[in-house]
Amino acid sequence: MQNNFKEVNESYTLAEAILEAQRCLHCKVPSCKKGCPISNDIPDWIAELAKGNFGNAVAIINNRSNLPAVCGRVCAHERQCEGNCVLGKKGAHINIGKLERFVADFDSEAGLVHDAIPEKSRGRVAVVGSGPAGLTIAGDLSRRGFAVEIFEMEPEPGGVLMFGIPEYRLPKEVVRREIRKIERLGVVFHLNTTIGEGHTVDDLFAEGFDAIFMGTGTGVPRHLDIPGIEHPGVRQAIRFLRRVSLFENGLLSREEVIIGQGDRVFVVGCGNTAIDAARTALRMGAREVTVVYHRTINEMAALRAEYDDAVAEGVRFMWKSSITEFFGEPGAPKLSSIIIDTDGTKQRFEAEHVVMAVGSTPAGRIVSTTEGIRTDAKGYVLTTDNPYGMTSRAGVFAGGDVTNRPATVVHAMRDAKEVAEGIARYVDAIKLIEHIRQSENVN
Numbered sequence: 001m002q003n004n005f006k007e008v009n010e011s012y013t014l015a016e017a018i019l020e021a022q023r024c025l026h027c028k029v030p031s032c033k034k035g036c037p038i039s040n041d042i043p044d045w046i047a048e049l050a051k052g053n054f055g056n057a058v059a060i061i062n063n064r065s066n067l068p069a070v071c072g073r074v075c076a077h078e079r080q081c082e083g084n085c086v087l088g089k090k091g092a093h094i095n096i097g098k099l100e101r102f103v104a105d106f107d108s109e110a111g112l113v114h115d116a117i118p119e120k121s122r123g124r125v126a127v128v129g130s131g132p133a134g135l136t137i138a139g140d141l142s143r144r145g146f147a148v149e150i151f152e153m154e155p156e157p158g159g160v161l162m163f164g165i166p167e168y169r170l171p172k173e174v175v176r177r178e179i180r181k182i183e184r185l186g187v188v189f190h191l192n193t194t195i196g197e198g199h200t201v202d203d204l205f206a207e208g209f210d211a212i213f214m215g216t217g218t219g220v221p222r223h224l225d226i227p228g229i230e231h232p233g234v235r236q237a238i239r240f241l242r243r244v245s246l247f248e249n250g251l252l253s254r255e256e257v258i259i260g261q262g263d264r265v266f267v268v269g270c271g272n273t274a275i276d277a278a279r280t281a282l283r284m285g286a287r288e289v290t291v292v293y294h295r296t297i298n299e300m301a302a303l304r305a306e307y308d309d310a311v312a313e314g315v316r317f318m319w320k321s322s323i324t325e326f327f328g329e330p331g332a333p334k335l336s337s338i339i340i341d342t343d344g345t346k347q348r349f350e351a352e353h354v355v356m357a358v359g360s361t362p363a364g365r366i367v368s369t370t371e372g373i374r375t376d377a378k379g380y381v382l383t384t385d386n387p388y389g390m391t392s393r394a395g396v397f398a399g400g401d402v403t404n405r406p407a408t409v410v411h412a413m414r415d416a417k418e419v420a421e422g423i424a425r426y427v428d429a430i431k432l433i434e435h436i437r438q439s440e441n442v443n
């Protein structure tokens with residue numbers, strides 16, 4: 001286990017994938033497709049796969065998804081497509097996620113489908129942030145004839161896919177391959193470029209972009225008011241996961257990851273980020289890792305499969321429990337102990353680190369440097385339904401976590417597909433108005 005970031009779930013072999021695909025009934029009214037947030041044409045590509053037509057299967061998947069190798073790995077299949085498959089009612093559902101992953105990986109390795117690069121004549125769109133929402137917008141608009149440029153503050157694109165989801169669940173190389181496919185559509189990436197610090201949204205408009213998409217996610221962890229929480233031994237999950245990712249890429253030293261060999265670690269929260277942080281802490285050499293959650297197992301936001309894997313790896317869980325105080329020498333890098341309240345009973349535990357995974361809110365960089373973008377009280381950007389995804393500032397759109405709508409990677413993608421449609425309609429409309437004005441001036 002220790003230091004083992006190798007992907008946990010095994011892939012199908014070619015023969016296994018075809019056999020599994022051949023079990024599909026190709027239902028006339030496919031309930032699996034209804035369960036998919038992006039309405040992937042599941043029976044159609046599975047039918048092609050069952051016949052061994054891999055290129056056709058890839059092309060059908062690509063119609064709806066820019067990130068199939070990612071979806072095949074991190075989607076909540078048990079609650080979506082697979083949870084709705086008719087075969088699951090009496091026996092084993094089709095393993096749709098594993099099949100999608102097989103097809104996407106097979107395509108990447110064999111280079112089966114080469115999208116034609118469309119002429120970029122419909123307008124220019126700037127995308128700020130390259131997480132699942134930004135990449136989906138970029139892929140969809142690029143395929144539809146828009147010139148798209150992505151601005152990313154990190155040294156590598158991918159956002160939460162690259163810096164938030166650990167290697168053992170989503171290998172970085174898989175994310176890189178998906179990004180290379182989007183690059184091949186003609187999308188331009190500007191890395192280490194933060195919009196809202198020096199370079200603003202108004203600058204982008206002045207540079208000739210017709211629309212700007214904010215897919216900047218939620219980078220500011222929620223703060224809980226607990227005595228001792230400011231101690232350096234208390235870490236935020238998103239920052240811990242980012243540090244591990246940078247360490248894995250050789251960009252940080254082992255010491256900078258903070259959690260060390262033999263540490264006792266508690267993780268607060270029970271969503272997928274909490275489980276990711278717990279399993280990652282084990283891989284970084286923690287001696288004991290315990291998830292502390294104030295509700296019950298039935299109320300956790302984490303996927304059951306992720307929870308089961310965490311238990312199998314040795315992560316412990318304390319339900320209906322909260323940390324009420326942190327103790328540690330002032331200035332020391334590690335805690336000494338914590339107090340946990342379980343259903344009214346308080347107990348002290350020795351602990352070196354606590355990782356907080358209780359949610360996060362958007363950073364205000366763009367909103368604070370751009371006139372006219374309205375947010376709600378928590379800082380989430382408000383958008384309209386017509387055109388879908390536009391903020392209160394004309395031409396500036398938002399989607400993904402920064403709008404507080406999506407909850408998972410695939411929900412961010414579904415939302416982004418609708419925003420892409422909204423951007424296309426908006427840019428087409430302003431181009432038409434420009435064209436009419438120019439013709440009037442000529443006449």
Ligand code: SF4
Nearest residue numbers: 024025027032085086
């Ligand atoms: Fe195939 Fe299941 Fe979808 Fe029916 S519901 S088409 S059996 S995957």
